[in-house]
Amino acid sequence: MSEQQLITILSDGEFHSGEALGLALGISRSAVWKQIKKVEALGVSLESVKGRGYCLPGGLNLLSEEAILSAMSVQARALLHRLDVEEVIASTNEQAMAQAQTASGLSYVCTAEQQTGGKGRRGRPWFSPYARNLYFSVTRQFAGGAAALEGLSLAVGVVVSDVLACYGLDEVKLKWPNDILCEQKKLAGILLEMTGDAAGPCQVVVGIGLNVSMSAIDSSSIDQPWVDVEAILKQRIDRNSLLAALLDAVLPLLAAYEQQGLAHYRQRFIERDAxxxxxxxxxxxxxxxxxxxxxxxxxxxxxxxxxxxxxxxxxxxxxxxxxxxxxx
Missing domain, CATH: 2.30.30.100 (SH3 type barrels.)
Structure with a gap:
């Protein structure tokens, strides 16, 4: 039994007694307690009340491969080789890079509830609380090498900001070369990595981190002003639907970028330039x-x-x- 099974049960935000959890998971009460400690080690805050059991206050909106795929458009799914939804991994970019050559002209997507070694631009660590934000990476093969990738991170920022604007984030802005801001605070970041021939066939991984719901999380390790989607909109957001909408935008962009280039997105970037x-x-x-x-x-x-x-x-x-x- 893994701690993820326990999180799934507790994600409804209700109280569950230790006895009920033990029966549901097929383990002893003492084993339940050990799993509770493992869940807390992930940074997930649990509430314990004598006579009532354990509760995950507010619940968690866990990622689901089925929910993401069902919310995606037919056009975007046709560009997808495979979608992997992981629990805790070192880096979605690392996993995507390892799979980049297997996609056969389509895109591989990796997303995770938490990264233990996620990185932003210039190698900075990316704060990744469990099941609070979106961390995902998308691969694409390009025939024209590095020259075909000019401005790609800017174009990705444009379509991501378009999706966020559709959600009601009217003041979303772009900060060159790879940040998305709202209220002059960091909302999302984009990281591009490439492998293969710099002048010929190559594989690109587009990593995106988006703050969705971390206002109640200890974020003292973040060294710059930040904001999250739910704090701006003042409502709960379904991460599965939001990720599907983002993939609906990013997958077609990557498929057409060698033909369209930055020229197709430059004016839209300038209009949102912070x-x-x-x-x-x-x-x-x-x-x-x-x-x-x-x-x-x-x-x-x-x-x-x-x-x-x-x-x-x-x-x-x-x-x-x-x-x-x-x-x-």
């Missing part, structure tokens, strides 16, 4: 450049208007910050 026309600073190593954000060029590079003229920045170790927000 810093367009605003004073910002760009940090590249020890170099700091001040200027006004002028959007992006046709390849997805950041444009900055400075006192000495327009400067272009590509990805890599470049860090973009608003001047006033940073206190510069």
């Amino acid at each position: 810093y367009i026309g605003k004073p910002v600073y760009v940090k590249l190593g020890d170099r700091v450049v001040l200027g006004d954000c002028a959007g992006i060029d046709g390849s997805g590079a950041l444009l900055l208007d400075t006192d000495t003229g327009r400067v272009t920045f590509n990805g890599g170790e470049v860090s973009l910050r608003g001047v006033h927000a940073a206190g510069v």
Whole structure:
């Protein structure tokens, strides 16, 4: 018996006695207690009341392969090789990369309730509380190498923000090169990884982390302002339906990107650019450049208007910050 079976029972938010849990799981009361401790070790807060048993306050909306697939469009499912829903893994990107070559022109998708080694841009750890957010990775094979991928993270940000806007997040903005903001706080992040021939056939993994419901979670380890979907909308969100909607947007984008390129998404990115026309600073190593954000060029590079003229920045170790927000 795994702790996931116990979480599934407790996910309804109701109280369950130790005796009832033992009968449902076919184990002893002492074994139930051990499993309770394993669940708590995942960061899941349980309530225990003498005479009533154990409860997971508010319940949990657990991910379900069947629920996700049934909510996806026929068109998106036709682009899908396989969907894996994991409980706890090191990284959805790592698992997707290992499966990237098996998809035969279709996309493989991996999602998980929790990551123990999830990473954001520049190797930063991605905070991954159990069953609170969305962490998923999508693969796609590209024939044209790295050149065909120019601006892909920006295009992914556009379609993800479109989905969120449809959910009612009217103020969702994009921060170059791979962050999604709302109320000037981080809502989601995108991480692209590539393997194969940089000038020929290659496999790309698009990793997406979206804060859905973590307002009640200890997030003291996060070193920047953040917000989640439910806090903005002030209502519960079905993570399965939201993930299906995101896959409905991301899978067709990846399938058509070599033909469409960033040109198909550039203006939409600029319209949602969090810093367009605003004073910002760009940090590249020890170099700091001040200027006004002028959007992006046709390849997805950041444009900055400075006192000495327009400067272009590509990805890599470049860090973009608003001047006033940073206190510069």
